[in-house]
Amino acid sequence: MNIQDFVQQGEGLQEDKMTAWDLFQQAYDHQMKGKLDEAIKLYQRSIDTFPTAEAHTFLGWTYSFMGQLHEAIEECHRAIATDPDFGNPYNDIGAYLIELDQLDEAIPWLEKATKAKRYESPAFPHMNLGRIYEKQGDWDHAIDCYKTAVTLNPKYESAKRAMMRLITLMN
Known part of the structure:
Protein backbone atom coordinates (compact mmCIF):
# COMPACT_ATOMS: atom_id res chain seq x y z
CA MET A 1 0.00 0.00 0.00
CA ASN A 2 1.11 3.53 -0.63
CA ILE A 3 0.17 6.90 0.74
CA GLN A 4 -1.79 7.89 -2.39
CA ASP A 5 -4.18 4.93 -1.98
CA PHE A 6 -4.49 5.67 1.71
CA VAL A 7 -5.32 9.39 1.44
CA GLN A 8 -7.71 8.97 -1.51
CA GLN A 9 -10.09 6.90 0.60
CA GLY A 10 -13.34 8.40 1.79
CA GLU A 11 -14.14 11.90 2.81
CA GLY A 12 -12.09 13.69 5.38
CA LEU A 13 -9.46 16.30 5.94
CA GLN A 14 -6.14 15.69 4.23
CA GLU A 15 -4.40 16.55 7.49
CA ASP A 16 -6.30 13.79 9.31
CA LYS A 17 -5.51 11.34 6.52
CA MET A 18 -1.81 12.19 6.66
CA THR A 19 -1.77 11.82 10.45
CA ALA A 20 -3.58 8.48 10.16
CA TRP A 21 -1.06 7.34 7.53
CA ASP A 22 1.86 8.27 9.81
CA LEU A 23 0.29 6.38 12.73
CA PHE A 24 -0.39 3.41 10.46
CA GLN A 25 3.27 3.31 9.37
CA GLN A 26 4.46 3.53 12.98
CA ALA A 27 2.06 0.73 13.94
CA TYR A 28 3.32 -1.47 11.12
CA ASP A 29 6.95 -0.87 12.16
CA HIS A 30 6.13 -1.87 15.74
CA GLN A 31 4.23 -4.91 14.53
CA MET A 32 7.16 -6.11 12.44
CA LYS A 33 9.47 -5.67 15.45
CA GLY A 34 7.15 -7.81 17.58
CA LYS A 35 5.98 -4.86 19.70
CA LEU A 36 2.37 -5.92 19.32
CA ASP A 37 0.76 -4.02 22.20
CA GLU A 38 2.24 -0.76 20.92
CA ALA A 39 1.21 -1.63 17.36
CA ILE A 40 -2.38 -2.16 18.50
CA LYS A 41 -2.46 1.25 20.19
CA LEU A 42 -1.07 2.96 17.10
CA TYR A 43 -3.46 1.19 14.70
CA GLN A 44 -6.36 2.20 16.96
CA ARG A 45 -5.15 5.82 16.98
CA SER A 46 -4.89 5.70 13.19
CA ILE A 47 -8.46 4.41 12.97
CA ASP A 48 -9.69 7.03 15.44
CA THR A 49 -8.04 9.74 13.32
CA PHE A 50 -9.28 8.44 9.96
CA PRO A 51 -10.68 4.91 9.63
CA THR A 52 -9.39 2.84 6.70
CA ALA A 53 -9.85 -0.76 5.66
CA GLU A 54 -6.08 -1.17 5.79
CA ALA A 55 -5.76 -0.07 9.40
CA HIS A 56 -8.60 -2.37 10.50
CA THR A 57 -7.11 -5.28 8.52
CA PHE A 58 -3.60 -4.79 9.90
CA LEU A 59 -4.98 -4.38 13.42
CA GLY A 60 -6.67 -7.73 12.87
CA TRP A 61 -3.42 -9.19 11.61
CA THR A 62 -1.73 -8.00 14.82
CA TYR A 63 -4.43 -9.69 16.89
CA SER A 64 -3.82 -12.88 14.92
CA PHE A 65 -0.12 -12.73 15.85
CA MET A 66 -1.30 -12.80 19.45
CA GLY A 67 -3.57 -15.79 18.83
CA GLN A 68 -6.70 -13.64 19.17
CA LEU A 69 -8.37 -14.92 16.02
CA HIS A 70 -11.93 -13.89 16.92
CA GLU A 71 -10.78 -10.30 17.48
CA ALA A 72 -8.86 -10.47 14.20
CA ILE A 73 -12.01 -11.57 12.38
CA GLU A 74 -14.00 -8.73 13.97
CA GLU A 75 -11.45 -6.20 12.68
CA CYS A 76 -11.69 -7.72 9.20
CA HIS A 77 -15.47 -7.26 9.30
CA ARG A 78 -14.88 -3.61 10.21
CA ALA A 79 -12.44 -3.33 7.30
CA ILE A 80 -15.03 -4.72 4.89
CA ALA A 81 -17.64 -2.29 6.20
CA THR A 82 -15.16 0.53 5.60
CA ASP A 83 -14.20 -0.59 2.05
CA PRO A 84 -15.92 -3.67 0.59
CA ASP A 85 -13.60 -3.56 -2.45
CA PHE A 86 -10.44 -4.21 -0.40
CA GLY A 87 -9.52 -7.89 -0.78
CA ASN A 88 -7.18 -8.49 2.16
CA PRO A 89 -9.79 -8.77 4.93
CA TYR A 90 -11.78 -11.39 3.00
CA ASN A 91 -8.67 -13.52 2.60
CA ASP A 92 -7.64 -12.92 6.19
CA ILE A 93 -11.03 -14.05 7.52
CA GLY A 94 -10.64 -17.19 5.41
CA ALA A 95 -7.13 -17.79 6.73
CA TYR A 96 -8.23 -17.29 10.34
CA LEU A 97 -11.13 -19.70 9.85
CA ILE A 98 -8.66 -22.25 8.44
CA GLU A 99 -6.63 -21.87 11.64
CA LEU A 100 -9.84 -22.44 13.61
CA ASP A 101 -10.43 -25.59 11.49
CA GLN A 102 -13.64 -24.11 10.08
CA LEU A 103 -12.79 -25.03 6.49
CA ASP A 104 -16.26 -24.93 4.95
CA GLU A 105 -16.91 -21.53 6.54
CA ALA A 106 -13.64 -20.19 5.11
CA ILE A 107 -14.41 -21.01 1.47
CA PRO A 108 -16.97 -18.22 0.76
CA TRP A 109 -14.64 -15.61 2.27
CA LEU A 110 -11.74 -16.77 0.15
CA GLU A 111 -13.91 -16.84 -2.96
CA LYS A 112 -14.91 -13.22 -2.27
CA ALA A 113 -11.23 -12.35 -1.93
CA THR A 114 -10.53 -13.82 -5.39
CA LYS A 115 -13.06 -11.37 -6.85
CA ALA A 116 -12.01 -8.26 -4.93
CA LYS A 117 -11.54 -5.11 -6.99
CA ARG A 118 -8.62 -3.88 -4.90
CA TYR A 119 -6.10 -6.49 -3.86
CA GLU A 120 -2.32 -6.36 -4.17
Missing part, protein backbone atom coordinates in the same frame (compact mmCIF):
# COMPACT_ATOMS: atom_id res chain seq x y z
CA SER A 121 -1.82 -10.10 -3.57
CA PRO A 122 -4.62 -11.92 -5.40
CA ALA A 123 -2.68 -15.20 -5.36
CA PHE A 124 -3.12 -15.59 -1.59
CA PRO A 125 -6.81 -16.59 -1.53
CA HIS A 126 -6.18 -19.14 -4.29
CA MET A 127 -3.38 -20.66 -2.21
CA ASN A 128 -5.64 -20.74 0.83
CA LEU A 129 -8.44 -22.37 -1.15
CA GLY A 130 -5.91 -24.95 -2.33
CA ARG A 131 -4.95 -25.66 1.28
CA ILE A 132 -8.60 -26.29 2.15
CA TYR A 133 -9.27 -28.56 -0.82
CA GLU A 134 -6.05 -30.46 -0.13
CA LYS A 135 -7.10 -31.03 3.51
CA GLN A 136 -10.51 -32.17 2.30
CA GLY A 137 -8.93 -34.67 -0.12
CA ASP A 138 -10.07 -32.86 -3.27
CA TRP A 139 -6.61 -32.82 -4.79
CA ASP A 140 -7.69 -31.97 -8.36
CA HIS A 141 -9.42 -28.84 -7.12
CA ALA A 142 -6.44 -28.04 -4.85
CA ILE A 143 -4.01 -28.34 -7.78
CA ASP A 144 -6.19 -25.99 -9.85
CA CYS A 145 -6.12 -23.43 -7.02
CA TYR A 146 -2.35 -23.73 -6.64
CA LYS A 147 -1.91 -23.35 -10.42
CA THR A 148 -3.99 -20.18 -10.36
CA ALA A 149 -1.90 -18.83 -7.48
CA VAL A 150 1.30 -19.49 -9.45
CA THR A 151 -0.20 -17.94 -12.60
CA LEU A 152 -1.04 -14.79 -10.65
CA ASN A 153 2.36 -14.74 -8.94
CA PRO A 154 5.03 -16.82 -10.71
CA LYS A 155 7.42 -16.23 -7.75
CA TYR A 156 5.00 -17.77 -5.21
CA GLU A 157 7.28 -20.64 -4.16
CA SER A 158 5.01 -22.22 -1.55
CA ALA A 159 2.21 -22.47 -4.13
CA LYS A 160 4.64 -24.06 -6.59
CA ARG A 161 5.81 -26.57 -3.98
CA ALA A 162 2.26 -27.43 -2.93
CA MET A 163 1.22 -27.96 -6.53
CA MET A 164 4.24 -30.11 -7.34
CA ARG A 165 3.84 -32.14 -4.14
CA LEU A 166 0.26 -33.06 -5.02
CA ILE A 167 1.06 -33.77 -8.66
CA THR A 168 3.84 -36.08 -7.53
CA LEU A 169 1.60 -37.86 -5.03
CA MET A 170 -1.09 -38.37 -7.67
CA ASN A 171 1.32 -40.05 -10.10
